[in-house]
Amino acid sequence: LKSYKIYRSDYALVCNDSFDIIKDACIVFDKNIIDIDTFENISKKYPNENIDYQGTNSVIMPGLINPHVHLEFSKNKTTLEYGNFISWLNSVIANREELIEGVDSKFLQIVLKKILKTGTTCIGAVSSYGFEFDACKKSPVKTVIFSEVIGSKAAMCDMLFDDFSQRVEQSIKLKDDKFIPAIAIHSPYSVHPILIKRALQKANDNDFVVSAHFMESSDEKEWLYKSSGNFKPFFENFLNQSNSLQTPEEFLNIFDNTKNCSFVHSVNASKEHLEKIKSKNHSIITCPVSNRVLTNSKLNIDNCDNINLAIATDGLSSNFSLSMFDELRSALMIHENKEPNDFAKELLKMATINGAKVLNLNNGSLETNKSADFLVCDFDSLLNENSIALMTILHTKYPKKVLIDGVEF
Ligand SMILES: [Zn+2]
Numbered sequence: 270l271k272s273y274k275i276y277r278s279d280y281a282l283v284c285n286d287s288f289d290i291i292k293d294a295c296i297v298f299d300k301n302i303i304d305i306d307t308f309e310n311i312s313k314k315y316p317n318e319n320i321d322y323q324g325t326n327s328v329i330m331p332g333l334i335n336p337h338v339h340l341e342f343s344k345n346k347t348t349l350e351y352g353n354f355i356s357w358l359n360s361v362i363a364n365r366e367e368l369i370e371g372v373d374s375k376f377l378q379i380v381l382k383k384i385l386k387t388g389t390t391c392i393g394a395v396s397s398y399g400f401e402f403d404a405c406k407k408s409p410v411k412t413v414i415f416s417e418v419i420g421s422k423a424a425m426c427d428m429l430f431d432d433f434s435q436r437v438e439q440s441i442k443l444k445d446d447k448f449i450p451a452i453a454i455h456s457p458y459s460v461h462p463i464l465i466k467r468a469l470q471k472a473n474d475n476d477f478v479v480s481a482h483f484m485e486s487s488d489e490k491e492w493l494y495k496s497s498g499n500f501k502p503f504f505e506n507f508l509n510q511s512n513s514l515q516t517p518e519e520f521l522n523i524f525d526n527t528k529n530c531s532f533v534h535s536v537n538a539s540k541e542h543l544e545k546i547k548s549k550n551h552s553i554i555t556c557p558v559s560n561r562v563l564t565n566s567k568l569n570i571d572n573c574d575n576i577n578l579a580i581a582t583d584g585l586s587s588n589f590s591l592s593m594f595d596e597l598r599s600a601l602m603i604h605e606n607k608e609p610n611d612f613a614k615e616l617l618k619m620a621t622i623n624g625a626k627v628l629n630l631n632n633g634s635l636e637t638n639k640s641a642d643f644l645v646c647d648f649d650s651l652l653n654e655n656s657i658a659l660m661t662i663l664h665t666k667y668p669k670k671v672l673i674d675g676v677e678f
Contacts, residue, residue, distance in 0.1 A: 273299040274675070275315060277308050278323045278645065280657055282330040284621040284634045288614045290654050295320060296329055298641035300674045305635050323669075326651045328661060330617070331633055332390025332642040332671065333593035334624030336413070337480065337533050337554045339584030340394050340401040343380045344372050349586060351562040354486035355499040361586060362507075368586075377404035380591065385410050385678055387592035388668040390642040393480065393581070393628050395453045399436045406448050409673050411642070413628045414440050415453035415480055418468045419460055421504075421514055426463050437471060446674075449628075454481040457520035458489055458500065458513065465520075469527050478629050479524070480554070483532035483542075484517060486564045490537045493517050521545050531579070531627045534559075536566045543572055552577040552627045555619075557600040558590075559583035567603055570615075579627045580619040593620050597662045613659035641675035644668035 274297075281294030283305070295311035297304035304311060312320065323329070345368055350360040361368070381404055384392065391411040394401055397419070405412040416436045420429035440450040452472045454460050460468075472479045484490060491498035496512045504510040521542060524530045531552040535542070538553075546553060553576055555568040570578065582588050582596045590596070597616050601609060625633025632640040646661055646668045671678050 273297055273303055275311065275318055275320045276323055276329060276645070277320050278327040278329040279325065279651065280328045280654070281305060281635055282328060282617065282657065282661070283636065284331045284618055285636060286618070286622070288618060288658070290657065292654070294329060296635060296641075296643070298675050300641060302635060302637055302639050302641050304637060323645050324647055326648040327669075328646045328648070328651075328657060329635065330644050330646065330661065331621040331635055332644055332673065333388050333620045334391040334579070334628065334630075334633055335384070335389050335581050335591070335593050335596075336393035336531065336579050336624045336627045337556060337581035337583055338392050338394055338591060339586060340377055340380060340404075341369055341372055341397060342584040342586035343377065343591070344368055344370075345585045351587070352565065353499075354488050354564050355503055357563050357587070358503065372400070374400075374403040374407075377401050378407060381405070381408040381410050384591050385671055386667055387594060388644050388665065388671055389591075389593050390671065390673045391624070391628065391630060391632065393451070395480070396436070399439055402440065402443060406443055409447070409676070409678050411447045411449075411630065411632075411673065413449045413451045413478060413630070415451045416440055417453040417455055418464055419455035420464055421459055421461050421508060421510060423461055423463065426461055426467075430464060430467050433468065434471070441475070449630075450475070451478045451480070454479065456482040456485070456489070457515055457517055458492055460514075462515055462519070462523060465523050469523065472527055478529040478531070478627070479527055480531045480533060480627075481524075483520075483535050484537040485534040485560070486566070487537055490517070493520075517542055518545075524551065525549060529627075529629050533581070533583075534568070536560050536564070536568045540572060543576065547576045550577075552579060552623070554579045554581050554627060556581050556583040556587070557603045558596060559587035561599070561603055563587050570604060570607070577623050577626050578619055579624040580616065581624075592666075594662065594665050601659075601662060610655055610659050613662050616662060617658050640673075642673050644672070645670035
């Protein structure tokens with residue numbers, strides 16, 4: 270008894286590095302992709318099989334990967350202040366209790382259902398408390414769960430590390446193919462170097478992927494280099510701390526011997542920081558909407574050549590949507606200097622294969638032996654191959670079908 274299926278579509282966006290498009294494509298899959306080729310070749314190779322045509326102007330593409338989201342802030346709509354990082358941070362602190370109230374497993378299951386419906390098959394969820402574990406475990410969406418460590422006081426390091434370790438151990442107990450433990454370092458301004466070293470040791474010991482916010486605002490840059498600027502009153506008032514813990518260079522150096530690291534935002538990273546990130550094969554995750562609304566800034570993508578660059582929504586604490594298609598549409602508009610058709614292809618790679626590299630997962634492109642995590646989209650008409658990526662981003666709100674490990678949800 271065979272257990273595989275064959276779908277035929279007018280086009281398949283492979284989302285490999287060269288952004289290949291297969292016209293009149295067939296994908297043979299069970300849990301994994303067994304074969305992908307033209308209808309002509311597949312129908313010869315599998316002569317007696319039932320081939321399920323997905324319709325005129327159908328497009329098959331990999332499921333989207335959102336490698337950086339804070340689910341705990343999923344209740345926020347209009348509570349937080351935007352436009353300035355410190356004002357935002359103060360509004361988060363002032364409204365924290367209210368924001369996380371009612372963010373329980375049941376609520377997060379609904380959030381994850383929406384994420385799935387909008388074509389995201391895989392997320393990297395940053396977790397401060399662990400209260401999204403249950404919802405992520407129950408969802409078909411594949412979750413890399415980043416237990417986050419934060420704390421700048423040397424005297425608190427032992428206590429904070431113990432708390433962090435407990436959350437990591439809890440995630441390890443729940444580990445399966447769709448729930449993968451990982452580690453997040455909050456940022457260079459908020460985590461003591463001792464704590465970072467101990468957390469990275471844990472990541473190295475367990476082969477976890479690692480992520481950290483980095484150079485999100487110009488205030489962060491000023492604080493890290495000069496211990497001055499808008500961060501200063503914040504640190505003095507809340508933490509009785511008047512000097513930065515480390516420079517960005519010292520921070521990046523700590524990650525030298527850790528594999529699979531990604532740095533989120535990096536909009537204020539210098540050419541030297543980007544060189545360092547590239548030389549260590551680390552990745553960058555850009556969150557265009559979050560950067561636009563919090564600090565009115567954007568990553569200079571042209572400076573990120575040869576760095577693995579992924580795209581994410583960040584949390585609803587700094588976005589209006591957790592749909593990756595919404596994020597891709599926004600990214601097209603925010604990066605107004607990029608040629609739309611070519612940039613759309615780059616964006617789809619950022620949202621698929623590059624995200625898979627960040628999370629170290631075996632998906633993100635339609636290639637043999639990868640997980641059968643893919644979408645079927647359909648359109649009224651399709652002009653030509655060159656415009657498919659752009660049209661897919663502009664016109665997909667909900668894909669017609671979303672499959673994870675070959676199962677339709
Ligand atoms: Zn974030």
